[in-house]
Amino acid sequence: MKFAVIEFPGSNCDHDAYHATKHVLGQEAEFIWHKDTDLAGADVVILPGGFSYGDYLRTGAIARFSPVMTRVREFADAGGPVIGICNGFQVLLEAGLLEGALLRNRRLKFLCQHVHVRVEQTDTPFTCGGAEGQVLKLPIAHGEGNYHAGPETIAALEANRQVIFRYCSPDGVTTEAANPNGSHASIAGVCNAGRNVVGLMPHPERACESALGSVDGLVVLESVVSALAAKGAA
Amino acid sequence: MDQSTIDAHGLSADEYQRLLEILGREPTITELGIFSVMWSEHCSYKSSRLHLRRLPTEGPRVVQGPGENAGAVDIGDGLTAVFKIESHNHPSFIEPYQGAATGVGGIIRDIFTMGARPIALLNSLRFGALEDPATRHLVDGVVAGIAGYGNSIGIPTVGGEVAFEPSYAGNPLVNVFCLGVAEADKLAMGLASGAGNPVYYVGAKTGRDGIHGATMASAEFDENSADSRPAVQVGDPFMEKLLLEACLEVMKTDALVGIQDMGAAGLTCSTCEMGARGDVGIEIDVSLVPQRETGMTPYEIMLSESQERMLLVAKRGREAEVEQVFEKWDLHAVRIGEVTGDGRLRIRDHVEVVADIPNRQLADRAPLYDRPTTRPAYLEAAQQLDLAACKAPVDLPRTWLDLLGAPVIASKHWVYRQYDHMVRTNTVALPGLGAGVVRVKGTDRALAFSVDGNGRYCYLDPAEGGRLAVAEAARNVACAGAVPIGATNCLNFGNPERPEIMWQFAQAVDGIAEACRALEIPITGGNVSLYNETDGEAIYPTPVLGVVGVIDDASQVLTRLFPAEGLDIVLLGDPAGALGGSEYLKVAHGMARGRPAALDLDRERALQQVLVEAARGRLICSAHDCAEGGFAVTLAECCVEGGGVGARVELAEPAEADDRFALVCALFGEAPSRVVVSVASGQRDRLLAHARELSVPATVIGQTGGDRLAISVAGEVVADIGLDEAEQAWMGGLTRHFEHVAA
Amino acid sequence: MKTRVFVTLKPSVFDPQGKTIVDALGSMGYAGVRDVRQGKYFELDVDAGTADEARSLVSEVADKLLANPVIESYRVEVDGEGNDV
Amino acid sequence: MKTRVFVTLKPSVFDPQGKTIVDALGSMGYAGVRDVRQGKYFELDVDAGTADEARSLVSEVADKLLANPVIESYRVEVDGEGNDV
Ligand SMILES: Nc1ncnc2c1ncn2[C@@H]1O[C@H](COP(=O)(O)OP(=O)(O)O)[C@@H](O)[C@H]1O
C-alpha cells in the first residue's frame, strides 16, 4: 500500500508523515511535490501539517491553488482516502473538500501540547480500526485550530455524522476545559459527505512510537491500512 | 574624508590610520562603510578576542572548532552535531517580536550553512521584573517572535531558560541556540576558492534594513536611540524554509565550493570572510544584487542586513545544476560576481569600481584591544552577606510555596507551549522536564542540551559564575543520562571600555575555561554581546553556556519526574546549601548579596560520571539538579505536574543547628553538584556503592508516594505542603502575570 | 492603479482577536471602547486602464484568494472612484 | 460611535506576506497585480459624545495597542467626519 505525502512549499510535517507511514507502519510512501500533476499511483493521500506558504494571508489559502490539488480533488471524488492533518486540514477546508473554517485559537496563542480526542464515528477509512467513544491522546501544535461553521452547516454535519473527533477529557467527556482552542462543539476533526476525506487538527503522525509519549496515532494510520486491505481482499 | 563622517562610522583615529595604511589612499564612502562594519565590535570581536583565546577548543570529538559559522562535534555513526548560540539583544529591545524572530532565523542559517539539518532550538532569555507592564510586553513579544519563526520553519524548540532581574529592564537578553546534524565528511564551509568560480546571491531581496545594525549592536543605548532607530528587519520564516531546503539539496550535488549566510553586516561580511578564508579575492557588481527598494546606493547594498539571504560560490561549469535546484524552490540564484586570484575585495556598480580592498588585511588586521581591567568597587560590599538585620522566616511551608511561585523558578509552560516542540518527531524529553532531548533518527542515539547561566552569581563573583554556568549546563545534560561532549557560549556583558566590565568579562572567561578544561568539554564556538547597558547601567554579567551531550541508547533518557510511588529518594552530593546569591535571598529579602557557593570541579566531574553510568545501567528512574531555590524546590519539581507523586524525606541536622538560618540553608540554600534521584529499592545499594567508588556523597533521604511533600529534620517535620498546593503555586507563578496581555 | 481591499469577519463569526483587544483595553482603563472587530486591509497596485477594470480585477482576486467566503466578507475601493465609506 | 483604524507597515519595512501574495497571484495568472501590502483593519465601536472625542480616544488606543509604532503607521476614520481617503 502506498501513501502519497503532498509537499507544499513551507510544509514541515511532511517528513513526519513519511516517517510514520514508511518506517513505523512499514508501508510504501512517496513525497509528491506541489507542482506535480500525478499522485504516483498512491492509495492514500496525506496533506501534512506545517506552514504551507508560511501561513501567510490565511492558513491553507495559497496552497489550495497548487497544481497537485486538482489531482487530489479527483482522487477524493473517486472515493480515494485523503487525510489532512493540521495545516493539511486547513488546506482541505480552503479547497472546499471539507466544510467549515478554522479561526485563531480562542486565547490567540499557538499551543503545543498533548490533548485527548474522542473517536465519534468509526465508518471512515481513518477511524475504522478504533472504537466509538475511544479516547486518543494526541499532540496538537497550532495557532488557528478553532473550528467554525455556520449553524446550518453544523446541523448538517451532526445529522450526517460527519464530526469524527472531539476534544475531551482523559475519560472521554467533552468539556470547555478540555477544548484547547475554542472549537465549536469541541470539534477536532470532520469528514466529507462521502466519508473518505478526513481532516483533523491533532497530529496522529506524532503519536506512533512510545518514545514520543503516545502510540494512539496508530489507530488513525493503521485504520486506513486495514480499510484498504479489506477493500483489496473484497 | 571629513572627520564627522569618520566619527559617524565609529572608527577611532588609530583605526582610521590603519585603514589609510591598508588602502594607501583615502577611502571611498563605500569602503569606509565596509571597514566600519568589519571592524565593529560585533564582527571583529576586537575587545574580546584576546580573552577568548583562553577557552579550550580542542578535544578528540571536535570536528570543527571556532572560526566557522558553527562548531561541530562527533556523535558517532559518522555523524556530527553542529551547534552554536547567538544573541539578538538589542534588536529584541527595539522590536521584541521581529528582533527575537530574526535572531532565530540568523542562528538557523549558521547551522544549515554548515550543511547540517537543524533539528533543535533552545533559548535563554533575561528580562526585568515582571511587575512592570513594559517587561510583560517585551516577554510576550519575544516569546511570540521565537515561536513565530521556529514553528513556521519547523524546527522544534525543545528547551531554554527565562529569568527576571531588574538589571535587565532596559536591556533584555535574547540568546538563541540551534543544533543540527550532518554527515561528518560532508560539512560545508564558508570559503571561496578557484579564480573564475561564480559567486551567487540567493534569497530575499535587499532593502535598507538594519543598515548599521552591526554598529548598533556595538554601542550602548541612550535616550536618543529611540529616535535614531534604523529600519527594523522583518523575518520571513517561509523564505528561510525554502532556503534551508534548497541549500541542503544543493549541497548534495557537490557543485558548491562554499556557502555563507549574510548575517550581521550582510554582503560585506560574507564576501570578505569567504574570500579571506580561502585566501582569494572576490569581485561583485552590486547592480546585479536583487533589490527591494529603488535608488539604493552601493554603500547601502553592501551594508544592508536584510534577512534570509545566502552567498554561494559554485564550481565553474556546474552553474546549471545549482540554478535548477533553486528554481525548484521558486528561488532565483543570481550570479553577482566571481572569485578572483588577486586577493582583493572589489565592488563594482556596473563598471565603476566603488571599493577595492586587500581582502586579507581587511579581515586579519582588524583591531585587537587589550582593554584595561579593574576589579569593580561594588564587589567588596556585595560579597558580604550579613543576615543580622533579617528576620528568619517563621512559616517555612509558605516560603517554600512562595519560591515555587517565583517567576524564575515557576513552570515555564506559558512560554514553551507556544513553541512547537514536537515537530520532526524526535523529541524524547519534552521541555519542562529537564534538558531537551531529541533522538537521532537512523541511530539508537539521542542528543541532550541545556542552556544555563546565572547572572546574579556572576555579578557577585564573575569567575565562579562562569564555572557554575558550565557545571550547571553540563549537569543538566548528565541528569538526562547524556555525556557532555561540547559547548558553545554567549557572553553578554556591558561596555568593555569600562575597566570594571572588562574585568568581569576576563574573570568569567577564566572561570568558563577552567571548568570546561576540568570537565573536558571543549568550546566549539559562540558569540559575544557587549555594550548591554542603558544610560550607563550595565546588566548583570551574563555568560550563557549551551552544552550538548550524547546518549548512546535513547531509551535510557531520564527526566526530573518521580515516575512511581514507593521509590527511594537519594541525594547525590553534599547536602549543605548556601544563601549567597540565592533566589531565597531575592524573594524573601530582596537582596542580591553574598558569594555563590564554590564549585569543586573534581566533585562535579565525578557526580556527572555517576549520573551517566547510573542511567546507562538503568539504576535510577529520574534525576533532577538542585538549582535556584535549593533542595526543597528541587524536590517539589520532581513531584509536580499532571498526576505526579508526593514525597517524604528526612534530612540530617545541619551542622550549625543553632543558627537562625540553618533550616533555611538546608531547604533553600543553593550549591552546585547536588542532584535528587529516584531509585527502585532493588537497585539502591548498587547506586550507593557506585557513588562511593567515585567519592560522591550519596544519602537515602526518603521515599516517593502520597499526596504531600514533607521534609523533616532530625525527626521533626519542618515543612509539609500538599502536592496540589505545590503544583498550583508552581504552575501559576509565571502564567498569572500574563492573564491580561493582548495579542 | 491603487486599490484597497477590506476583509472583515462576518458579523455572525466570533472574533477572538477583537474580543482580546476589548478585554485588554478594559483592563487598561478604556471602558469607552465597547466593541472591536479585527480584519485585514490590503493595498493592491494593479495594471488597469480604467477604475472599472481595476475594480473587477481586484474583486476577482479578493473572491478567490484574499477572503474566505465561509467566514469573511470584503469591500473594494479604487482610487478615483467616488468611494463611499 | 463607529470608527475604523487602518494599520499599515511603514513603507521602508519589508512585508513578506504581501510579497508571497503577489507571487501566488502571479502563478495563478494575475500578473496584473504589481504589488500587495497587507495591513490590519479594525472597527471600533466607542462611547463618545462627538466625532472629535471619538477620534482622540481611538487615536490613543491605536497608539498604545493597535499599531506598533516602530514598524507600523495608522490612520483613523470616524463616522460622520468628512473622511478623505
Ligand atoms: N525559554 C524557554 N524555552 C523553552 N523551554 C524552557 C524555557 N525556559 C525554561 N524552559 C524549560 O523549563 C524547564 C526548567 O528550566 P530551568 O528552571 O532553567 O531548569 P534548570 O533549573 O533545570 O536549569 C527546562 O526543561 C527548560 O527547558
Ligand SMILES: [Mg+2]
Ligand atoms: Mg537553569
